[in-house]
Amino acid sequence: MSDAVLNILNISKSFGALKASDDVTLDVRAGEIHALIGPNGAGKSTLIAQIAGKLKPDTGKIDLLGMDVTRMSIAERANLGLGRTFQISELAMAYTVLENVMLGALGKRGGAFRFFKPVMKDAELRERAESAIERVGLSQHMNKVTSELSHGQRRQLEVAVALTLEPKIFLMDEPMAGMGAEGSKMLTSFLDELRGQAPILLVEHDMDAVFALADRISVLVYGKVIATGSVDYIRNHDEVRRAYLGEEAA
Amino acid sequence: MISERFFNYIVALLILGTALVAWVMDEPFLITLTTKAVILALAGVGLNLALGQGGLISLGHAAFFGLGGYAMGVLASHAQTFTPLMEAPFLIVGTNSMPVIWLVAIVASSLCAFVIGLLSLRTSGVYFIMVTLAFGQMLYYFSISWPAYGGEDGLSIYVRNSFPGLNTLDPIQFFGICFAILMLVIYGVSRLTHSPFGLALNGARQNAQRVHTVGLNPFKLQLAAFTISGAITGLAGALFADLNRFVSPTMFSWQTSGEIMIFIILGGVARLYGPVVGAALFILLEHWLGGLSDFWHVYLGIILLCVVLFARGGLIGALAKKERAHV
Structure with a gap:
């Protein structure tokens, strides 16, 4: 598929006897939000870790923008254009919102091995960072220390850092988790617009958000993708209803 | 509470003031004591970069301190005896010029730090502490068993090395050199x-995954x-050797590594002047309590315990407001 930004081909990963990823094939195309859902323990986190580069698959191949990244490090993939947000916030907790986002801007531009000029006076980085903060709506908390932020605000901050990377694809692991109804709604409409900038592979438990946003949905159960398709297709898929939605939507 | 920046200025002025008063009152011993504090502070500033900002708890910084010391010892002893270090493939002679010795100390210790870092940064936490400790001990035993440069007895240099335009044997002038270097660093x-x-x-210290x-x-x-941290501590080692006009394997010992770390903890981890305050306090305690009892480390231990339990930011943390790094 020529317009696929991310192509995951026949990935398998086992931990002992447990097959966490079982011959997974998945692609994310330009302009789309592809949601990845599945019950707890289905292997979503393991799959995300392999896409991000934290884990290496036993077999199979991952293509990012037509490049084979299967053996690349986290940093190399980030530099290629993979912008990731975490399920459990991975932020520098003692840094302010602005400092965290500046770190992202620095990662994107490069030049971390400059030892003398004050980084906070770097107009170029500052502009990038502040516009990303504004886009996620954290402007009034710019100088707040991250550890003082609420759960939802940390989520927004994660997205802001990913934005500074100007990624070619977003990899978002439960960005709605821990957010109030208001926050989820705001983030939903934000992600809706964001897909125009870069496609999103979205792992999410909030089904309202998934059904509202997703162009396609893949369902992962016991490490296997049991179905991929449009929202309607997934909603009416027997196996999916039994394996997953049945528990909630019955 | 006063700001940390203001507090730092006071500390710097106090040290400078102590040396100047001692000079006016003709108390060379006090000047030398202050100089010692300044040099040890420099060693601590080096470690603080790795430990405080990098989160790299190195218990092997004596390796760099000792290398700096031996850079001075080896070069100066060859200059003293007018024998070259080596003749083939090219001639290297000794020197008693301080700037040259500093350069050699910096190059040697940064190279060593690079290699030790390359190997030990594969580990983290307790393992990192142990690996750095092991490297430090390797150099310690190497220095003991190398008879060419004194082995266990160390090396004495009879005349302090020279600095263009200054009389380095005059305590206040040597203090001036050390103080200027500390301020620059x-x-x-x-x-x-x-x-x-x-x-x-x-950022990497707080969350490597994020970076x-x-x-x-x-x-x-x-x-x-x-x-960089190793290079700074190495430079301090060269100055320390020049202060004593003597180098010995003690500079390589793990107790030295521990003491440098104690300066940082006493003064305040990751604080710019943490090691300076810590080293000054250490020297004061050593002088006062050491006069009372040979077992003064007992009191040091109690003080250290109190700092760790009740003042996590060290003395600076207790006395000054925290300054944000990036504003």
Whole structure:
């Protein structure tokens, strides 16, 4: 598929006897939000870790923008254009919102091995960072220390850092988790617009958000993708209803 | 509470003032004591870069301190006896010029720090502490068993090395050199803290995963920090050897590594002047309590315990407001 930004081909990963990823094939195309859902323990986190580069698959191949990244490090993939947000916030907790986002801007531009000029006076980085903060709506908390932020605000901050990377694809692991109804709604409409900038592979438990946003949905159960398709297709898929939605939507 | 910056100025002025008063009152011993504090502070400033900002708890910084010391000892002893270090493939002679010795000390210790860092940064936590300790001990035993440069007895240098335009044997002039170097290095470290490198390094300490995810390599950042850190501590070693006009394997011992770390903890981890306050306090305690009892380390231990339990930011943390690194 020529317009696929991310192509995951026949990935398998086992931990002992447990097959966490079982011959997974998945692609994310330009302009789309592809949601990845599945019950707890289905292997979503393991799959995300392999896409991000934290884990290496036993077999199979991952293509990012037509490049084979299967053996690349986290940093190399980030530099290629993979912008990731975490399920459990991975932020520098003692840094302010602005400092965290500046770190992202620095990662994107490069030049971390400059030892003398004050980084906070770097107009170029500052502009990038502040516009990303504004886009996620954290402007009034710019100088707040991250550890003082609420759960939802940390989520927004994660997205802001990913934005500074100007990624070619977003990899978002439960960005709605821990957010109030208001926050989820705001983030939903934000992600809706964001897909125009870069496609999103979205792992999410909030089904309202998934059904509202997703162009396609893949369902992962016991490490296997049991179905991929449009929202309607997934909603009416027997196996999916039994394996997953049945528990909630019955 | 006063600001940390203001507190730092007071500390710097107090040290300078002590030396000047001692000079006016003709108390060379007090000047030498102050100089010792300044040099040890410099060693601590080096370690603080790795430990405080990088989060790299190195118990092997004596390796760099000792290398700096032996850089001075080896070069000066050859100059003293008018024998070359080596004749083939090219001639290297000894020297008693301080700037040359400093350069050699910096190059040697940063190279060593680079190699030790390259190997030990593959580990973290307790393992990192143990690996750095092991490297330090390797150099310690090497220095003991190398008879050419005194072995266990160390090396005595009879005349302090020279600095163009100054009489280094005059205590106040030697103090001036050391104090100027300390201030310069602190200025450099302060710039580094606020630089892009500082932002990335301190970020990597807090969350390596985060730094990785924005496309930066924490390992490279930490290796660079460790190398610079070793170079600074090495320079301090060269000055320390010149202060005593003597080097011995003690400079390589793990107790030395521990003492440098104690300066930082006493003064305040990751604080710009933490090691300065800590080293000054250490020297004061050593002088006062050491006069009372040979077992003064007992009191030091109690004080250290109190600092760790009740003043996590060290003395500076207790007395001054925390200054944010990047504003």
